Amino acid sequence: MVAPPDNDMVWGDSLHHAHQGSPALLGVTLGARAGEILGVTGPHGAGKTTLLRCLSGQLVPDAGEVWFDGAPVHSLAPGARERLRRDRFGWIGPVPRLVPELTARENAALPLLLAGAGHRAASRAAHEWLERLDVGDLAGARPQGLTQAQRQRVAIARALAVVPQVLFADEPTAPLHTADRVQVLRTLTTAARSHGITVLLATGDAEAAAAHADRVVNLLDGRTATAGLPALPAGPVAQDVTC
């Protein structure tokens, strides 16, 4: 077992994984430094989701190692991995999964309550994050009364409210209209930067990654095609971004 580079918060080394015999990762090595926003791009089927699931401890890779903050993740027992995910990691997928019986505010507050926050503090923090995501006025609505785009904003608020050490964002703006994607990605990355959250942002949109990430890794057919290219400076190009 080789320890990761000192300044990497998350590190995957020689990751291989197959889904029921179909290879998805064929030896990917990458690291994200503390507070870095790392874009992971590539076409459909490149392995982005599988990579994020391995790095976040949802999947144990068939081969290779995953490290978080200087400690191995791949060799943790399932319960310890579950606690790590709950206490340190956040996850945003392309489809919002909210608890239907709870309001938007209660959904956003849920991870804070699970982490031991008091009810009032959790509710206040959840509401603040909903406002940042422009759904504060919908705090009392239940998921079925929201559009898919609004539900996704609630899911993003929920993931940020707990201020995870690492946020895994897999196509986080997929359900949003093109015009809203830049604004939501900017809100997400600004919040992450101001709170020192490390972000792994998977997107099929190379322009979006270049506009919002500090560094971009490109996957192709389960392998790293180009790694560590500096992102383009955020600027006018961000206006045209889709993802």
Ligand SMILES: Nc1ncnc2c1ncn2[C@@H]1O[C@H](COP(=O)(O)OP(=O)(O)OP(=O)(O)O)[C@@H](O)[C@H]1O
């Ligand atoms: N649950 C699964 N069962 C079988 N094959 C899978 C499964 N999940 C992913 N795959 C396959 O693994 C490969 C990598 O898929 P993955 O979803 O990781 O890529 P991706 O880059 O995230 O693609 P997309 O942009 O379409 O989400 C693809 O060939 C895909 O078909």
